[in-house]
Amino acid sequence: MGNQGEKITRRTASLVLLGIAGLPLFGQKKPAKEPAPGTDPSEKDNTEKHRPDSFTVYSEAPRLFLRPARLKLLRRERERQSLRWEQFDGLWTGNAPFTEVGWTAALRYQVAQDEAAGKKAVAWAAGPGTDIRQIALVADWCAPLFSGTDQARIFAKLQRALTGPAAKNLGEARNKVFAAIVLSEKEPELAEKQLAAVFDGFWTNNFIASLQNAKARVPNADASAMLELMHAFRDNVGFDLRDTFPRWFKEYPLIHLMAHYPPPFPAAENEYRIPADVEIDKRGPDLNKAVFSRAAELAMVAYDANAPETQLLQGFLMNDRFVMRGTAGIAHEFMWANPYQPGLSYYHVPLAQHDSIGGQLFVRSAWEDDASWIGFFEGQLQLFSDGSVTRLDPKLSHEPMDIEEATIFFGRDAKQFRIPARKTEEALDDVFIVGLEPRRSYHVEVDGQEMVEELADPGGIIFLPGLPSGAGVRLGLRS
Numbered sequence: 001m002g003n004q005g006e007k008i009t010r011r012t013a014s015l016v017l018l019g020i021a022g023l024p025l026f027g028q029k030k031p032a033k034e035p036a037p038g039t040d041p042s043e044k045d046n047t048e049k050h051r052p053d054s055f056t057v058y059s060e061a062p063r064l065f066l067r068p069a070r071l072k073l074l075r076r077e078r079e080r081q082s083l084r085w086e087q088f089d090g091l092w093t094g095n096a097p098f099t100e101v102g103w104t105a106a107l108r109y110q111v112a113q114d115e116a117a118g119k120k121a122v123a124w125a126a127g128p129g130t131d132i133r134q135i136a137l138v139a140d141w142c143a144p145l146f147s148g149t150d151q152a153r154i155f156a157k158l159q160r161a162l163t164g165p166a167a168k169n170l171g172e173a174r175n176k177v178f179a180a181i182v183l184s185e186k187e188p189e190l191a192e193k194q195l196a197a198v199f200d201g202f203w204t205n206n207f208i209a210s211l212q213n214a215k216a217r218v219p220n221a222d223a224s225a226m227l228e229l230m231h232a233f234r235d236n237v238g239f240d241l242r243d244t245f246p247r248w249f250k251e252y253p254l255i256h257l258m259a260h261y262p263p264p265f266p267a268a269e270n271e272y273r274i275p276a277d278v279e280i281d282k283r284g285p286d287l288n289k290a291v292f293s294r295a296a297e298l299a300m301v302a303y304d305a306n307a308p309e310t311q312l313l314q315g316f317l318m319n320d321r322f323v324m325r326g327t328a329g330i331a332h333e334f335m336w337a338n339p340y341q342p343g344l345s346y347y348h349v350p351l352a353q354h355d356s357i358g359g360q361l362f363v364r365s366a367w368e369d370d371a372s373w374i375g376f377f378e379g380q381l382q383l384f385s386d387g388s389v390t391r392l393d394p395k396l397s398h399e400p401m402d403i404e405e406a407t408i409f410f411g412r413d414a415k416q417f418r419i420p421a422r423k424t425e426e427a428l429d430d431v432f433i434v435g436l437e438p439r440r441s442y443h444v445e446v447d448g449q450e451m452v453e454e455l456a457d458p459g460g461i462i463f464l465p466g467l468p469s470g471a472g473v474r475l476g477l478r479s
Contacts, residue, residue: 214458314343359459
């Protein structure tokens with residue numbers, strides 16, 4: 001795999017991945033008794049069994065992100081004059097207009113012991129600042145610089161956020177957790193109560209329940225708030241939020257990786273990978289979403305650098321073309337990136353990723369920038385080819401889509417298919433049937449095989465791995 005430009009077929013990828021424990025291999029049959037998507041009782045039991053014993057915050061400041069090992073790494077990056085530090089420092093000393101000035105200034109204070117930057121952060125948080133995430137980071141990182149009424153003003157903003165309406169999304173939940181952690185020393189009972197409320201009320205009963213029932217997905221950009229919340233909880237409460245839904249969190253990194261259009265977007269400061277977006281045809285590439293998508297990926301690797309999935313993600317990230325060099329992204333880039341962390345080539349990732357829990361599918365023909373790509377997410381089917389995105393209705397009849405890695409059939413009204421003929425070395429094909437009735441059972445009969453019953457996932461997708469090339473497939477709704 002030394003030459004990343006070499007084409008990797010799904011069979012080659014499967015052979016390579018035999019050496020990477022725990023990754024799903026396309027072309028292999030599913031276990032006969034695999035639980036129906038989103039219906040495994042053990043998944044719901046996790047949210048009942050896995051709950052922190054206590055919501056008491058025992059950590060010492062700085063409590064948010066800058067735990068001792070991370071802060072030591074960042075200060076060494078400054079000493080080494082690394083690529084990311086030089087870019088961060090150059091923009092700061094050049095008085096560039098940072099998008100998030102509060103936490104950017106606070107980060108510089110912690111890494112470079114730059115009191116002028118710290119005082120700027122405090123003035124912003126005590127004065128015009130309204131972004132609770134940034135205000136909490138400033139309060140946590142710059143407390144030694146508080147003077148006069150700074151603490152009273154800043155803590156008042158955090159208290160209002162903490163005792164306000166219940167969190168309705170990941171960003172609001174993250175902000176409440178940050179505020180509770182920062183106030184935990186001054187008001188420990190309030191902090192514990194609010195941390196428990198976020199865990200029980202939002203995380204368990206809202207977010208995880210919605211994932212289990214396929215009523216919610218985490219778009220790439222939204223994952224940044226999710227990862228920040230996870231870091232804060234583990235660092236301060238000692239609890240890994242992945243334990244509430246292990247299967248989803250294990251699969252998410254590669255689903256996230258595949259949920260990008262193939263060609264990079266050439267912005268003035270750097271190239272961006274553009275995440276899958278239901279509004280791409282209306283608004284075009286959204287660079288703000290691209291920034292937070294990459295920030296989430298960097299934070300994901302920092303959260304668990306040893307998992308095979310995040311090692312592949314690290315390989316996806318460590319390309320200098322995509323280092324965020326602008327004022328919107330450099331603080332995130334510098335904060336989370338670890339260029340010394342080894343990664344695996346993302347060319348090892350199978351080019352078809354099926355999210356059976358959420359009813360999503362992402363397939364690309366190759367890892368080259370000019371590859372074709374298909375994404376089925378949030379009920380929308382998109383085809384990217386020849387530089388443009390086409391939106392298709394998965395419930396209408398279409399010709400099968402064969403983009404080499406897999407073949408996609410549209411099965412709501414059709415009853416018979418024929419799998420494309422392949423070369424001898426690719427005598428098997430991975431087949432996805434989309435546009436079916438969600439969570440309905442179908443009879444599937446393949447030439448030369450016994451009829452089997454398959455359950456469509458919450459998005460109306462059936463995955464049939466490793467079918468014989470050229471075989472006929474008959475599909476019928478189970479009565």
